[in-house]
Amino acid sequence: MDTEPVAPHPDAPTAGSKLGVHFDECFGCGNEQEAGLHLQSTVGEGATVRSQFTVTEAHQGAPGLAHGGLLACAFDEALGSTVGNLLRRPAVTGRLETDFRRPVPVGSTLHIVAKLDGVAGRKIYVSADGHLDAEDGPVAVRARGLFVTVGLEHFTSHGDADALEKMRAAGRVKREDWDINP
Numbered sequence: 296m297d298t299e300p301v302a303p304h305p306d307a308p309t310a311g312s313k314l315g316v317h318f319d320e321c322f323g324c325g326n327e328q329e330a331g332l333h334l335q336s337t338v339g340e341g342a343t344v345r346s347q348f349t350v351t352e353a354h355q356g357a358p359g360l361a362h363g364g365l366l367a368c369a370f371d372e373a374l375g376s377t378v379g380n381l382l383r384r385p386a387v388t389g390r391l392e393t394d395f396r397r398p399v400p401v402g403s404t405l406h407i408v409a410k411l412d413g414v415a416g417r418k419i420y421v422s423a424d425g426h427l428d429a430e431d432g433p434v435a436v437r438a439r440g441l442f443v444t445v446g447l448e449h450f451t452s453h454g455d456a457d458a459l460e461k462m463r464a465a466g467r468v469k470r471e472d473w474d475i476n477p
């Protein structure tokens with residue numbers, strides 16, 4: 296792939312900043328989804344975001360083991376949060392590849408480190424490693440994503456405009472937070 300290197304937006308949150316919930320009903324990070332992943336993220340050094348989530352019984356595929364689709368969801372969230380918060384561009388997942396390298400048991404915590412890899416026009420390439428039970432634990436899942444920058448009308452024309460208003464009212468998303476025409 297022919298990409299340009301990418302640096303965080305000058306107004307992006309700095310290393311150590313905790314990233315809040317972007318939407319209360321988001322399955323990845325929202326606090327109104329009881330069975331959701333409740334992923335919590337912090338900006339890391341360089342163009343990285345560190346996220347964690349603990350696998351519960353609600354996330355099983357085989358008995359006692361995380362469902363692969365839910366693990367993919369965690370990476371979608373972690374990668375999307377990296378793009379949204381570091382680049383401040385509204386973007387959606389175009390492609391998500393996951394390598395499942397080790398089983399992830401219920402009760403374990405996945406430590407995901409995601410990084411911006413490059414951009415090519417509207418295309419943003421990101422990747423992440425998920426370490427089992429510790430930041431330096433063995434890699435259980437690896438993912439690569441392609442996000443595509445969209446205008447805010449993507450969400451208003453295809454999504455729930457009332458819910459977007461609710462997000463704005465809750466201060467989750469402000470128009471001035473986004474670099475709409477990078």
Ligand SMILES: CCCCC/C=C\C/C=C\C/C=C\C/C=C\CCCC(=O)SCCNC(=O)CCNC(=O)[C@H](O)C(C)(C)COP(=O)(O)OP(=O)(O)OC[C@H]1O[C@@H](n2cnc3c(N)ncnc32)[C@H](O)[C@@H]1OP(=O)(O)O
Pocket residue numbers: 317323371372373374375376377379380385386387388389390416417418441443445447450459468
């Ligand atoms: C005020 C409201 C703000 C709302 C913001 C909300 C939240 C954000 C807040 C904070 C951020 C924090 C956290 C976010 C966390 C999680 C995010 C989860 C993200 C998701 O879970 S999101 C849901 C799943 N996602 C979709 O629902 C997308 C459905 N889809 C489409 O809506 C279109 O498909 C679209 C827009 C992707 C492209 O459509 P399009 O017409 O605009 O553009 P086009 O097709 O030309 O693609 C342009 C270039 O991307 C290449 N390209 C596209 N797709 C490709 C693929 N799969 N593989 C390889 N290349 C691909 C083309 O080949 C071309 O490349 P080239 O320019 O080189 O030709």
